[in-house]
Amino acid sequence: MKEKNCLIFGGSGQIGRHLIRKLTKNNYRVTVITRNIHQKSYIIKTQANAGYISIVEASIFDEQKIRRLFENADICINLVGILYEKRKGNTFKNIHSLFPSVLSKLCKEYKLKHFIHISALGIDEATDSNYANSKREGEKNILKNFPSATILRPSLVYSVDDNFTTNFMTLLNRLPIFPLYYNGKTKFMPIHCSDLVDTIFHIIDKKINSQIIECVGPETITFKEIILKLLRLIEKKRILIPLPFFIANYSAKFFGLFPKPILTQDQLRLLKYDNVASKKYKTNNDINVPSKKFFDEEVKKYCYMWKDGGQYSTEKYKSDKN
Numbered sequence: 001m002k003e004k005n006c007l008i009f010g011g012s013g014q015i016g017r018h019l020i021r022k023l024t025k026n027n028y029r030v031t032v033i034t035r036n037i038h039q040k041s042y043i044i045k046t047q048a049n050a051g052y053i054s055i056v057e058a059s060i061f062d063e064q065k066i067r068r069l070f071e072n073a074d075i076c077i078n079l080v081g082i083l084y085e086k087r088k089g090n091t092f093k094n095i096h097s098l099f100p101s102v103l104s105k106l107c108k109e110y111k112l113k114h115f116i117h118i119s120a121l122g123i124d125e126a127t128d129s130n131y132a133n134s135k136r137e138g139e140k141n142i143l144k145n146f147p148s149a150t151i152l153r154p155s156l157v158y159s160v161d162d163n164f165t166t167n168f169m170t171l172l173n174r175l176p177i178f179p180l181y182y183n184g185k186t187k188f189m190p191i192h193c194s195d196l197v198d199t200i201f202h203i204i205d206k207k208i209n210s211q212i213i214e215c216v217g218p219e220t221i222t223f224k225e226i227i228l229k230l231l232r233l234i235e236k237k238r239i240l241i242p243l244p245f246f247i248a249n250y251s252a253k254f255f256g257l258f259p260k261p262i263l264t265q266d267q268l269r270l271l272k273y274d275n276v277a278s279k280k281y282k283t284n285n286d287i288n289v290p291s292k293k294f295f296d297e298e299v300k301k302y303c304y305m306w307k308d309g310g311q312y313s314t315e316k317y318k319s320d321k322n
Helices: 014-025 037-047 063-072 092-109 130-145 165-174 193-205 223-233 245-255 265-270 295-299 314-321
Strands: 005-009 029-034 053-057 075-078 114-118 150-154 177-181 211-215 239-243
Touching: 005 014, 005 063, 014 029, 014 037, 014 193, 029 063, 037 053, 063 092, 075 092, 092 114, 092 130, 114 130, 114 193, 130 150, 130 265, 150 193, 165 223, 177 223, 177 245, 193 211, 223 239, 223 295, 239 245, 245 265
Parallel strands: 005 029, 005 075, 029 053, 075 114, 114 150, 150 211, 177 239
Antiparallel strands: none
């Protein structure tokens, strides 16, 4: 009899690492699929005790190899996603639409108990964004193939391992002037990674199926407020300049040429839309998993890495002495 076996795609990212620790501490056995075992396994295997975690190297496009992994699985969790398109098949359509469709079909074929898919908040309104369109199409494919799936739509997910607060603090540390897109008025409800993982675990533990759930933090913050909070935390002063759209679009086109783009034109279009609970679906609060962690308090724990003096910066030294 199959028992508490979780199959995780995208387990080497910030959500995956937190989730692996949570599941294995609660006696779930986890199989993590990675495309590069030599590069990622040392990160993944340290997240759990031996015997609770297996690491398999496979391309997400190798359906035959992936298929065999479903034979002993109870639960499939898809955390795979990209913020910008790359070559070699890493397109929004392949990653966000076609791949989830394949997973949902396999979940149905092998009669898995649960399929949990991480989508994104605010995608319904952003019809001019390729990213949002691919996410919506992926959700549609999943629900068509495996109607009992649970789809989670998180707002910005942050932690010490993220690519959001860490990248912005790096930029704010280096640039004397920082652009504000759409006057910095776009609203977000950032959720800490551990709060999102608690929601995922609750859904598994309570067997919550057939729902779209929006995952949000305990506060609503504008983009400008986020930047000001980060500046205060790293003890920097910068000139914030609102950019007209045509200049912002030109800069996004330029930044999009980088190997790891700071901003793409598609991300700029997405930034027009508020990233908050829509009130069309239940949130993590409605299923009794309210977010507990506040943006300032959590980022403060690791922001010293961007301060002059690092962990020995004046403010931290004083607080440690007290």
